[in-house]
Amino acid sequence: MKKLISGILSVWLWMGWVSAQAQLEGDTAFWQSQILTISTDAEQLDTLQQLADKIEGHRFFFMGEQHWKSINRDLQFSFLTYLYEHAGVRNVILETSYSYGYLINHFLDNGDTTQLRQVVENWAACPVDQYNLWKMVYAFNQTKPKDDQIRVTGIDLEYAPGMTIQVLKMLNPKGISPESYLTQFDGLAMAQGHLLYSKRELRRLFIKLDKQIEKDPEPFKAHWGDQYPLFKMILQNTLDGYNFTLVRAFLFPKVWEEREIRMYRNFLQMTPSMQVGGCFAQFGALHTDLSRSMSWKFPSIAKRLNESEDSPYEGQVLTFSRFIRKFGNQYKQLGEYEALLQMVKYIDLELDQPMVMVDMRTENTPFPVMSQNFQFLIVIDPMLEGRPCD
Numbered sequence: 561m562k563k564l565i566s567g568i569l570s571v572w573l574w575m576g577w578v579s580a581q582a583q584l585e586g587d588t589a590f591w592q593s594q595i596l597t598i599s600t601d602a603e604q605l606d607t608l609q610q611l612a613d614k615i616e617g618h619r620f621f622f623m624g625e626q627h628w629k630s631i632n633r634d635l636q637f638s639f640l641t642y643l644y645e646h647a648g649v650r651n652v653i654l655e656t657s658y659s660y661g662y663l664i665n666h667f668l669d670n671g672d673t674t675q676l677r678q679v680v681e682n683w684a685a686c687p688v689d690q691y692n693l694w695k696m697v698y699a700f701n702q703t704k705p706k707d708d709q710i711r712v713t714g715i716d717l718e719y720a721p722g723m724t725i726q727v728l729k730m731l732n733p734k735g736i737s738p739e740s741y742l743t744q745f746d747g748l749a750m751a752q753g754h755l756l757y758s759k760r761e762l763r764r765l766f767i768k769l770d771k772q773i774e775k776d777p778e779p780f781k782a783h784w785g786d787q788y789p790l791f792k793m794i795l796q797n798t799l800d801g802y803n804f805t806l807v808r809a810f811l812f813p814k815v816w817e818e819r820e821i822r823m824y825r826n827f828l829q830m831t832p833s834m835q836v837g838g839c840f841a842q843f844g845a846l847h848t849d850l851s852r853s854m855s856w857k858f859p860s861i862a863k864r865l866n867e868s869e870d871s872p873y874e875g876q877v878l879t880f881s882r883f884i885r886k887f888g889n890q891y892k893q894l895g896e897y898e899a900l901l902q903m904v905k906y907i908d909l910e911l912d913q914p915m916v917m918v919d920m921r922t923e924n925t926p927f928p929v930m931s932q933n934f935q936f937l938i939v940i941d942p943m944l945e946g947r948p949c950d
């Protein structure tokens with residue numbers, strides 16, 4: 561009897577092993593056919609030609625990133641220029657403020673690198689990489705007609721109020737503004753001498769300004785005219801930017817959702833003034849989740865743009881997500897976790913490539929659930945991925 565049970569158990573284990581091997585071989589065949597080698601090297605950008613038949617029918621392209629990494633700049637520029645040529649992309653949407661985008665556009669118009677350096681040095685994220693990125697975009701634009709160049713739109717909150725003031729002064733219509741509030745800003749700016757001056761005093765001025773408008777908006781509407789909605793958007797984003805801190809977001813997680821909603825609304829408001837053509841956005845990876853997120857219980861901006869009825873890009877969003885190794889077990893909740901580990905292991909051990917991209921969506925995919933979240937998944941060599949930005 562023991563021999564019979566032992567024999568049955570051996571056969572059952574063998575059949576399980578055979579089944580697992582068959583599944584692994586099937587998955588490996590999928591990975592071999594669906595893994596695309598990509599490169600940001602200027603001499604190898606033809607690798608992106610593999611995307612030609614995969615981008616059809618899409619007008620908004622998201623690239624997920626891991627913040628503070630040097631690879632982000634090269635990925636952003638190579639995909640942006642490829643999508644300009646092959647998908648009609650003319651707009652870069654930034655996970656930064658409207659003011660930052662406005663000042664970058666100002667640089668793209670005049671090529672003043674002194675002004676560009678001042679802007680990026682007063683923004684916390686990777687100033688050297690940002691400086692070099694926008695210089696490359698400027699050079700690229702110079703090869704294109706003036707009315708068909710890449711333009712930039714920031715849709716996030718205003719985190720650098722001094723930069724906000726600079727833009728409000730540049731946008732300000734001629735004539736004395738209500739309550740001469742910009743004169744107060746001028747004096748404060750002169751006293752401090754650079755963009756990130758005295759946040760506390762500026763916060764008081766913005767709160768005072770908001771109360772003035774709430775009490776009597778008509779003088780401001782008359783002064784700003786058609787630009788009043790833009791002025792109000794910048795003001796609201798500045799006040800929200802003061803309230804959004806990592807400490808507060810940790811204590812009150814709903815702050816993350818409020819920010820995501822605000823970015824979506826900002827985008828809708830800015831759409832009519834944007835360049836005719838498609839959009840490319842490189843945001844933190846969680847913003848690009850098309851289905852349920854690993855960390856958030858609310859829809860990302862990518863999901864809102866792809867599924868909301870009021871979105872001008874409904875059903876036209878394509879995402880190039882980033883495999884973030886430090887997320888580890890967080891991928892489990894999305895499904896097909898073991899298949900994902902096997903695929904990454906295959907890429908790391910079998911492929912001699914620093915960067916690959918996997919089309920998750922095709923027929924017979926081992927990722928029927930995960931592919932609802934990630935259309936493409938970029939896997940980068942750990943050494944390259946871990947290199948911090950300048």
